[in-house]
Amino acid sequence: MQQNSRPSLFLHKLRQGSLLYSGTMTFSKVTPPASSHLSVPPLLALAVRPLPLPPLQTVLSIVLLRICRSHPKIFDRLGEHARKRFGIEPTDLPFSFLLEPAPPRPRLSVVRDLPDDLDARISSSLAGLFGLVEGSLDGDALLFSRDLVVEGDVAAVLALRNAIDDAQLDPVAEIAGMFGPLAEPLKRVLQVARTVASVSDRSRKGI
Amino acid sequence: MELICPAGTPAALKTAIDAGADAIYCGFNDETNARNFPGLNFSRDELREAIALAHRRGVKILVAINTFPRAGAVSLWHRAVDDAVAAKADALILADVGLLEYAASRHPAQRLHVSVQAAAANADAIGFYTETFGARRVVLPRVLSVAEIAAIVREVTCETEVFVFGGLCVMAEGRCSLSSYATGQSPNMQGVCSPASHVAYEQENGRTKSRLGGFTINSFEIGEAAGYPTLCKGRFTTKYGTGYIFEDPVSLDAATLLTGLRDAGVTALKIEGRQRGRAYVEGVVRHFRQALNALDSGRPIDAGQLTPFTEGQATTVGAYRKTWR
Numbered sequence: 235m236q237q238n239s240r241p242s243l244f245l246h247k248l249r250q251g252s253l254l255y256s257g258t259m260t261f262s263k264v265t266p267p268a269s270s271h272l273s274v275p276p277l278l279a280l281a282v283r284p285l286p287l288p289p290l291q292t293v294l295s296i297v298l299l300r301i302c303r304s305h306p307k308i309f310d311r312l313g314e315h316a317r318k319r320f321g322i323e324p325t326d327l328p329f330s331f332l333l334e335p336a337p338p339r340p341r342l343s344v345v346r347d348l349p350d351d352l353d354a355r356i357s358s359s360l361a362g363l364f365g366l367v368e369g370s371l372d373g374d375a376l377l378f379s380r381d382l383v384v385e386g387d388v389a390a391v392l393a394l395r396n397a398i399d400d401a402q403l404d405p406v407a408e409i410a411g412m413f414g415p416l417a418e419p420l421k422r423v424l425q426v427a428r429t430v431a432s433v434s435d436r437s438r439k440g441i
Numbered sequence: 442m443e444l445i446c447p448a449g450t451p452a453a454l455k456t457a458i459d460a461g462a463d464a465i466y467c468g469f470n471d472e473t474n475a476r477n478f479p480g481l482n483f484s485r486d487e488l489r490e491a492i493a494l495a496h497r498r499g500v501k502i503l504v505a506i507n508t509f510p511r512a513g514a515v516s517l518w519h520r521a522v523d524d525a526v527a528a529k530a531d532a533l534i535l536a537d538v539g540l541l542e543y544a545a546s547r548h549p550a551q552r553l554h555v556s557v558q559a560a561a562a563n564a565d566a567i568g569f570y571t572e573t574f575g576a577r578r579v580v581l582p583r584v585l586s587v588a589e590i591a592a593i594v595r596e597v598t599c600e601t602e603v604f605v606f607g608g609l610c611v612m613a614e615g616r617c618s619l620s621s622y623a624t625g626q627s628p629n630m631q632g633v634c635s636p637a638s639h640v641a642y643e644q645e646n647g648r649t650k651s652r653l654g655g656f657t658i659n660s661f662e663i664g665e666a667a668g669y670p671t672l673c674k675g676r677f678t679t680k681y682g683t684g685y686i687f688e689d690p691v692s693l694d695a696a697t698l699l700t701g702l703r704d705a706g707v708t709a710l711k712i713e714g715r716q717r718g719r720a721y722v723e724g725v726v727r728h729f730r731q732a733l734n735a736l737d738s739g740r741p742i743d744a745g746q747l748t749p750f751t752e753g754q755a756t757t758v759g760a761y762r763k764t765w766r
Binding site: 310311312313315365366369370371372373374375377378379380383384385388389390391392393394395396397399400401402 | 449450451452453478479480481484636637638640641642643644649661663664665666667668669690716717718719720721724749750751752753754
């Protein structure tokens, strides 16, 4: 592995039809991603496509508010970038997220297509994005392996990445915590899913 | 040998403690340190709390104030020195001779380390820092072979610290102006090489182009491993062809050289990467802690497992083994 050998560690390529930063804040179509064992299976992605987004929107809105309330230092680290609009695109799902963290009313919207007037766009597999949020994956390493694509305002993305990494978020606990008596069983299910993804990722990367 | 680990946030610092760091280096969230990136570093309160936590766990904190003070704004650097001392930092990592003089005269009991940014690459230069400012340790530039390090250790009276993992600078640290040329900002003055505010990634004809300050510095095929968007790791076309004319996108991994570095008399091993996330800190620190344990007990050192964390998904032993000579 020394002196410029380059193992095949690449998971995700850019998805056909997605929009990428082109330098003038307009976004252009790019090539499709390769399949990977970290991706959401295409059949599952197809199955969730017709599902209505409002229930997911409701859950994520509550989760975001809980996170912002319990981790106010996120906004210190975001600084001026809290007012930016971030498009977050899981490349293996048929929907995306629009994050507008500006206090006092931070918003996380689920959308079929991201708008054009974003400050920055972040694209990766769902597992990659999840790993970044919970801090189990390193953002620079994902960029080096091309499993993460960043476009637009790179400084804003860096501030967001560092703010989230320092917050030590536990998205599984945050989501499960909303479901009262169902929280513990749901947490176990989500933890199993996370462990499988993590083991798969570490095995794939040989670490 | 001590294991010196990076932390860009309080969470990364806790991670480094848990993973087995002997000491952790970090900096304030301003231009006084050479990793002045958005959302990174420590406020005064965070540093005080971090040092208290580390000391409870038996870990030392080294505060990097390793940029060169700007004329007319020196008080920012002086304040950083005073605040780090007040927070009970175990050592300050400094590069500028004026700042070393300030720290040595104002805080004579404070332990001082000479930053890699000072580019002290021979015994005479190091002797100047130890004799003039009482520096107790020098972080050696990444331009020396193991044999050269051994020769320096024999001649100097202070401790030596060397990098064993992470990003590499092909230029003499503290003297590189490539970032400044392209963006007006440099690690030496503003604490940031290739500032994110000047970086853009663009998609063009199926390739991803990285630009810095308006200059196109690289173009990657789909799936081709990448490095940081710095000029020194840019790919350029010359009359001899197209390629990496300064340096390949590759990270240092000196795990296989630990025996030689120990035998050379090195005091401390440093991991680069205050800009990296908790996952990197956990993975790399734990790996080198295990490597040092193996070294101490005479077991073989497990090397080459950290490639997924590296630039270009590739590693090198850099100047430690100068095969081009």
